[in-house]
Amino acid sequence: METLSGMLARNVRLLGNRPFLITDEGSLTYAEFDRRVSRLAHVLAEHGLRKGMPVGLYLPSDGLMAVGFWASQKLGAIPVPMSSMYRAPEVAGIVERTEMSAMIVDADTWEELKPVAKSLPKLRHVLVAGEARTGATRLDPLLAAAPEHFQSVDAGAEDIAALFFTSGTTGVPKGTMQTQFNQYSSLRDMMAFHQTQFGAEIYMCAVPLFTNYGMTVNLNLCMYAGGTLVLHPRWDTRRVLDAVRQHRCTYLCGTPTMFVYLVREYDAARDDLSSLRLCTTGGAPVPQEVMQRFETLTGAPVLQVYGATESTGQCVIEPLYGVRKPGSSGVPVGSSRVEIVDDDGNTLPSGKVGEVVLAGDTIAKGYWRDPEATAQAFTRRGWLSGDLGYLDEDGYLFIVDRKKDVIIAGGYNILPVEVETVLYRHPAVAVCAVVGIPDEAKGEIPVGVVQLGHGSAADAAELIAFCRAQLSAYKAPRRIYFIDEMPLRAGKIRKRELVDWIRGGRLVSAD
Numbered sequence: 106m107e108t109l110s111g112m113l114a115r116n117v118r119l120l121g122n123r124p125f126l127i128t129d130e131g132s133l134t135y136a137e138f139d140r141r142v143s144r145l146a147h148v149l150a151e152h153g154l155r156k157g158m159p160v161g162l163y164l165p166s167d168g169l170m171a172v173g174f175w176a177s178q179k180l181g182a183i184p185v186p187m188s189s190m191y192r193a194p195e196v197a198g199i200v201e202r203t204e205m206s207a208m209i210v211d212a213d214t215w216e217e218l219k220p221v222a223k224s225l226p227k228l229r230h231v232l233v234a235g236e237a238r239t240g241a242t243r244l245d246p247l248l249a250a251a252p253e254h255f256q257s258v259d260a261g262a263e264d265i266a267a268l269f270f271t272s273g274t275t276g277v278p279k280g281t282m283q284t285q286f287n288q289y290s291s292l293r294d295m296m297a298f299h300q301t302q303f304g305a306e307i308y309m310c311a312v313p314l315f316t317n318y319g320m321t322v323n324l325n326l327c328m329y330a331g332g333t334l335v336l337h338p339r340w341d342t343r344r345v346l347d348a349v350r351q352h353r354c355t356y357l358c359g360t361p362t363m364f365v366y367l368v369r370e371y372d373a374a375r376d377d378l379s380s381l382r383l384c385t386t387g388g389a390p391v392p393q394e395v396m397q398r399f400e401t402l403t404g405a406p407v408l409q410v411y412g413a414t415e416s417t418g419q420c421v422i423e424p425l426y427g428v429r430k431p432g433s434s435g436v437p438v439g440s441s442r443v444e445i446v447d448d449d450g451n452t453l454p455s456g457k458v459g460e461v462v463l464a465g466d467t468i469a470k471g472y473w474r475d476p477e478a479t480a481q482a483f484t485r486r487g488w489l490s491g492d493l494g495y496l497d498e499d500g501y502l503f504i505v506d507r508k509k510d511v512i513i514a515g516g517y518n519i520l521p522v523e524v525e526t527v528l529y530r531h532p533a534v535a536v537c538a539v540v541g542i543p544d545e546a547k548g549e550i551p552v553g554v555v556q557l558g559h560g561s562a563a564d565a566a567e568l569i570a571f572c573r574a575q576l577s578a579y580k581a582p583r584r585i586y587f588i589d590e591m592p593l594r595a596g597k598i599r600k601r602e603l604v605d606w607i608r609g610g611r612l613v614s615a616d
């Protein structure tokens with residue numbers, strides 16, 4: 106088994122002068138990237154970070170996020186990537202649950218975190234990149250003074266390689282513990298299934314690195330394959346189209362929403378996507394007509410995939426060669442196995458719909474310091490996905506619905522209960538429900554249905570702004586529907602009925 110830090114050392118030895126990372130700031134070869142990683146590893150060690158300790162990466166999806174992740178690997182620390190879109194309460198919750206003592210931020214994320222930093226006594230070191238900010242330690246001069254070589258700490262197969270906080274399928278966001286073996290197995294299986302030639306792939310990454318999709322399926326896979334990664338900090342359709350042409354990218358991995366935008370803005374007179382060899386997409390229902398249009402434009406297959414943070418990478422993929430079945434996520438990859446079970450855990454035959462269970466070498470160790478949630482989701486069979494699907498007679502997986510309450514908007518998982526908790530903090534809200542409704546570009550968008558308290562007043566703009574002040578923008582409701590009385594069954598809000606009312610025009614948004 107090869108550890109993540111071992112992959113970097115191998116590529117420095119074999120491909121030292123090959124470009125590894127291309128960002129807005131320029132290009133870094135494997136050797137140059139390794140030197141930056143080593144400098145940061147020294148700085149973290151000087152601030153008390155040791156093997157097995159979590160370190161927060163509250164950063165944009167940029168070069169420093171990548172360097173921070175790999176510096177943690179050299180040190181044996183556990184990187185905890187966090188979105189720069191997170192608001193202070195979201196970050197504080199992760200800091201408290203992990204009890205991390207150190208975090209890397211930039212000037213903007215520090216401004217968001219600073220008001221709550223003093224209420225986090227275990228967070229002793231905040232290293233801020235860029236211009237100086239009061240209350241934190243400037244990172245840049247420390248990096249400039251640090252040595253360019255760091256001897257990697259030995260890591261074992263069961264050591265935690267990364268901690269990704271995911272909305273999962275229910276409850277509050279949980280920290281998924283991916284081990285070194287999970288990461289290695291996933292990268293090994295994906296590279297083999299993609300039929301990637303070592304040292305030849307050029308990856309176009311516009312998926313956020315705080316996600317497993319961005320970090321593992323893009324950055325880490327590129328490292329394992331000895332490729333070059335073109336990294337964009339945020340989605341910009343025109344820039345992605347231009348970058349694919351300019352850098353002759355061969356692999357593009359993204360959400361269905363991204364492919365919708367690419368097809369919409371493609372200009373035959375300007376855009377050349379002929380370098381693409383392979384594209385993959387997942388994280389939301391896939392509009393087949395869009396994928397077919399993209400394949401016609403590029404000549405490259407767009408393979409639907411299935412996986413989750415708990416399964417580390419793409420564990421089910423449409424075959425690159427062979428039979429592709431419309432609507433199917435494909436077949437298990439490498440060591441991965443898929444079962445369909447009923448509510449009692451009994452295995453169902455082909456064609457029967459039940460809960461999808463994933464198993465194999467890529468299944469994560471569990472949830473960080475949450476034995477109860479781990480016991481519920483990770484069984485002797487594997488990880489219970491919460492999705493409903495079936496296997497056909499050839500072993501192809503078809504997802505038909507989600508068993509549990511989660512909204513997937515543009516590939517992002519959104520827990521309704523998390524958004525509802527924020528809405529309930531508003532003094533005018535008596536009862537609320539957050540549901541997902543179909544959207545052409547995003548697949549789904551979150552909307553709120555609100556029953557105001559007697560004598561209370563609030564408009565849609567006020568409630569949306571209230572949510573945006575406490576949640577990442579993608580989690581906040583896009584619309585608010587007001588209702589006189591919620592439909593209930595056994596005391597529970599009938600969310601399916603609310604969705605039907607919205608789609609049927611019985612409820613009209615107030616924005």
